[in-house]
Amino acid sequence: MDLEKFRTETRAWLQANCPAEMREPVRSDADYCWGGRRAVFSSPAQQQWLQRMAERGWTVPDWPTAYGGGGLSAAETKVLREEIAALGARQPLKSFGISMLGPALLKYGTEAQKREHLPRIARGEIRWCQGYSEPGAGSDLAALSTRAEDRGDHFLVNGQKVWTSYADKADWIFCLVRTDPKEKHKGISFLLFDMESNGISTRPIQLISGQSPFCETFFDDVKVPKENLVGELNRGWEVAKYLLGHEREMISGFGLGDGQSSIGKAARQAAETAPDERLDDPLLRAQMAVFDVRAAAFRAMTERFIDELKAGRAHPAQPSMMKYYGTELNKIRHTLLMSAGGSDALEWDSTRSGGGAAARAWLRSKANSIEGGTSEIQLNIIAKHILGLPTA
Amino acid sequence: MPLYLDDDQIIMRDSARSFMADQASVAHLRSLRDAADPTGFSTDLWKRFVEMGFSGILIPEADGGMGLGHVEAGIVLEEIGRNLTPSPFLSTGVGVVTALGSATPMLRERWYPAILTGRAIGTLAIDEGTKHHPERIALKAERSGKGFRLSGEKRFVQHGHVADVVIVSARTGGDVDERSGVTLFAVDGNAAGLTATPQRLLDASLASRLTLEGVEVEADAVIGEVDGGWDTLSGILDACRAAAAAELVGVADAAMAITLAYIRERRQFGVPVGSFQALQHRAAHLYSEIEVARAAVLKAQQRLDAKAPGAGRDVLVAKAMAGLAASLAAREGVQMHGGVGMTDDYDIGLYMKRGRVLEELFGDTNRLADRLAQLNGY
Ligand SMILES: Cc1cc2nc3c(=O)[nH]c(=O)nc-3n(C[C@H](O)[C@H](O)[C@H](O)COP(=O)(O)OP(=O)(O)OC[C@H]3O[C@@H](n4cnc5c(N)ncnc54)[C@H](O)[C@@H]3O)c2cc1C
Numbered sequence: 001m002d003l004e005k006f007r008t009e010t011r012a013w014l015q016a017n018c019p020a021e022m023r024e025p026v027r028s029d030a031d032y033c034w035g036g037r038r039a040v041f042s043s044p045a046q047q048q049w050l051q052r053m054a055e056r057g058w059t060v061p062d063w064p065t066a067y068g069g070g071g072l073s074a075a076e077t078k079v080l081r082e083e084i085a086a087l088g089a090r091q092p093l094k095s096f097g098i099s100m101l102g103p104a105l106l107k108y109g110t111e112a113q114k115r116e117h118l119p120r121i122a123r124g125e126i127r128w129c130q131g132y133s134e135p136g137a138g139s140d141l142a143a144l145s146t147r148a149e150d151r152g153d154h155f156l157v158n159g160q161k162v163w164t165s166y167a168d169k170a171d172w173i174f175c176l177v178r179t180d181p182k183e184k185h186k187g188i189s190f191l192l193f194d195m196e197s198n199g200i201s202t203r204p205i206q207l208i209s210g211q212s213p214f215c216e217t218f219f220d221d222v223k224v225p226k227e228n229l230v231g232e233l234n235r236g237w238e239v240a241k242y243l244l245g246h247e248r249e250m251i252s253g254f255g256l257g258d259g260q261s262s263i264g265k266a267a268r269q270a271a272e273t274a275p276d277e278r279l280d281d282p283l284l285r286a287q288m289a290v291f292d293v294r295a296a297a298f299r300a301m302t303e304r305f306i307d308e309l310k311a312g313r314a315h316p317a318q319p320s321m322m323k324y325y326g327t328e329l330n331k332i333r334h335t336l337l338m339s340a341g342g343s344d345a346l347e348w349d350s351t352r353s354g355g356g357a358a359a360r361a362w363l364r365s366k367a368n369s370i371e372g373g374t375s376e377i378q379l380n381i382i383a384k385h386i387l388g389l390p391t392a
Numbered sequence: 393m394p395l396y397l398d399d400d401q402i403i404m405r406d407s408a409r410s411f412m413a414d415q416a417s418v419a420h421l422r423s424l425r426d427a428a429d430p431t432g433f434s435t436d437l438w439k440r441f442v443e444m445g446f447s448g449i450l451i452p453e454a455d456g457g458m459g460l461g462h463v464e465a466g467i468v469l470e471e472i473g474r475n476l477t478p479s480p481f482l483s484t485g486v487g488v489v490t491a492l493g494s495a496t497p498m499l500r501e502r503w504y505p506a507i508l509t510g511r512a513i514g515t516l517a518i519d520e521g522t523k524h525h526p527e528r529i530a531l532k533a534e535r536s537g538k539g540f541r542l543s544g545e546k547r548f549v550q551h552g553h554v555a556d557v558v559i560v561s562a563r564t565g566g567d568v569d570e571r572s573g574v575t576l577f578a579v580d581g582n583a584a585g586l587t588a589t590p591q592r593l594l595d596a597s598l599a600s601r602l603t604l605e606g607v608e609v610e611a612d613a614v615i616g617e618v619d620g621g622w623d624t625l626s627g628i629l630d631a632c633r634a635a636a637a638a639e640l641v642g643v644a645d646a647a648m649a650i651t652l653a654y655i656r657e658r659r660q661f662g663v664p665v666g667s668f669q670a671l672q673h674r675a676a677h678l679y680s681e682i683e684v685a686r687a688a689v690l691k692a693q694q695r696l697d698a699k700a701p702g703a704g705r706d707v708l709v710a711k712a713m714a715g716l717a718a719s720l721a722a723r724e725g726v727q728m729h730g731g732v733g734m735t736d737d738y739d740i741g742l743y744m745k746r747g748r749v750l751e752e753l754f755g756d757t758n759r760l761a762d763r764l765a766q767l768n769g770y
Pocket of ligand 1: 129130131132133134135137138139140162163164165166214367370371372373374375376377380658659660661665668670671727728729730731732734
């Protein structure tokens with residue numbers, strides 16, 4: 001289809017179908033819709049927006065229509081993204097299924113797995129969590145020790161995961177398990193299972209931001225049907241790494257901030273005081289100006305990266321560079337916003353501070369360079385795989 | 393004078409260090425925080441702190457105090473920083489005590505003994521906006537009978553809701569941003585018309601917004617000169633900035649220490665993560681920053697104690713530099729801890745929070761560096 005025609009039609013459809021409330025900037029985590037069996041909608045508009053987008057397959061515009069996607073080409077997907085941004089429309093569905101598991105299933109899943117899981121992800125019916133990290137396996141993820149024993153028609157899973165984001169809210173987990181204790185990378189398999197299975201328990205962990213979005217997750221004789229193995233037995237590391245690339249791409253998007261084109265605007269809104277007072281500090285203003293340069297350049301980088309990725313031209317390790325840069329940028333962003341907010345922004349639970357919104361977001365941003373693989377690990381990957389530097 | 397602690401100061405440091413570590417460790421902060429303690433600090437601990445003589449470090453011997461200097465106050469503050477101890481020492485023992493140094497004998501006789509015996513704590517009410525601009529004073533003091541009537545608002549007042557005496561900067565003349573026309577007053581915490589609304593901050597401390605609605609004070613509540621309070625205020629701010637800088641060095645040092653301990657123990661890829669050069673270099677860099685900050689802080693303290701002209705400049709350097717070091721220590725600390733650094737169970741996040749509040753107090757690094765640039769003529 002002619003791209004300009006597609007753009008005109010898309011714009012008209014979005015105008016007609018995106019509820020006004022869904023064009024407001026996101027203020028807190030509650031403004032995101034995560035879907036799932038126990039989905040919580042913060043407003044009827046949020047639910048309506050998800051339904052309308054899902055019906056068109058536009059929660060996952062470039063997935064095939066057979067799996068609930070929109071079947072759009074890379075060029076059309078980009079147009080859709082641009083029009084959504086131009087309208088200021090919120091993402092209809094935030095989901096680890098979309099940003100992480102989906103791409104891995106499209107590449108490594110069986111036809112049955114795709115048909116079972118992808119449409120439910122696209123419609124926001126099942127919420128997924130990621131069972132990768134363990135107490136002894138963080139940066140050295142391949143050291144994981146959660147065991148899955150072959151019991152004929154099923155695997156028997158025992159062990160513990162940690163930092164499992166939203167494990168207490170998720171319906172299913174994609175999980176790395178050890179199926180061969182004698183091997184390291186070549187003894188790992190990739191399993192999918194229902195969090196309602198017998199033998200699973202979760203314990204929330206409190207973050208420094210005061211929230212508890214992640215958990216310790218325990219498996220005690222959990223039975224997982226054999227057909228829930230993704231990819232080959234003991235070849236899960238390949239799937240895991242492919243998925244990590246997509247996770248890193250998603251996390252790099254934090255570097256784009258809340259979509260506002262300048263940090264100056266966000267800084268003015270940071271607290272209730274007379275706006276100009278906060279920007280009359282010449283050093284802060286200079287730091288913000290330089291930040292805006294980096295942020296605008298990073299927006300261009302993001303566009304280039306996605307275009308190259310969809311065209312199969314991106315370096316396989318490029319998501320590491322994107323993740324590194326985007327998360328470091330987001331941390332700077334919150335540091336500057338805290339400076340702009342001054343003593344008001346230090347308040348932790350006052351109404352005026354939105355329940356300490358700025359401070360909590362600042363603290364939460366510190367995890368960006370840890371989750372999904374630390375900055376140090378990304379830099380190691382860039383040095384080794386992109387720059388080809390020698391190892392010791 | 394050599395730029396290191398002398399023997400007496402080392403003795404004092406050792407006793408402050410063991411006192412704070414024994415009685416006021418991070419667990420103490422956690423218990424106050426988790427109980428949502430409405431005072432903001434432990435009055436029991438404050439009593440014992442006072443018994444050590446610490447509240448009188450800066451009170452002249454003639455007035456019954458220890459008659460020591462900013463170096464000694466800083467020694468105690470560094471330990472407060474190291475242990476994240478909620479304490480009214482900075483606002484009372486440094487801020488109010490320094491202000492009273494310019495007060496009438498009557499005011500001094502009223503408050504020094506109360507501070508020395510732990511009966512009173514006090515604070516400063518300087519800021520009106522969300523950023524520190526000490527000359528930006530709109531709070532008005534008008535002549536009324538033999539005294540003054542104060543009306544206006546202050547914010548970010550540490551311990552404001554429990555302070556027995558509040559040193560308030562007010563405008564008796566001039567425009568909002570002018571340095572002339574500033575007058576300082578000692579206001580009773582329970583004065584009619586004074587309301588303090590405490591807010592919990594991210595480090596669990598309590599800072600208040602103060603509203604003064606026609607608060608009446610006597611003429612001898614004035615500290616320094618009427619309309620000429622700016623120089624006195626600058627002196628108080630120098631003392632408080634040096635004190636906050638010392639506390640920041642303690643925060644930075646402890647944040648580094650627990651981080652080093654962690655990366656020595658935590659193993660990944662079959663080795664301690666502290667064996668990776670990527671972390672070693674950054675740890676070594678952090679150490680360097682903290683050492684430089686510590687030198688700048690001691691220099692400023694010594695120059696204040698010597699009443700050296702231009703010591704205010706050293707103080708700007710000290711507080712700005714200590715802010716840089718502490719924020720680096722917290723940032724690197726959380727990052728090097730990995731996932732556990734983001735959890736409330738580990739202490740490193742508490743250092744990040746306290747460091748952030750101290751950074752804002754009496755001017756952040758940007759503000760102070762800008763002031764230094766002005767003093768340097770650009
Ligand atoms: C908010 C948040 C959400 C998360 N969500 C999930 C989730 O949903 N599912 C999941 O499975 N995991 C999740 N994680 C876990 C995350 O992936 C790990 O925390 C991360 O991989 C780091 O592992 P670690 O915490 O064990 O740190 P460690 O590996 O112990 O690292 C400690 C420090 O050592 C450094 N280091 C380690 N190895 C090297 C090296 N070779 N060279 C240089 N430096 C090195 C690290 O960079 C870090 O600074 C989450 C983490 C956070 C903070």
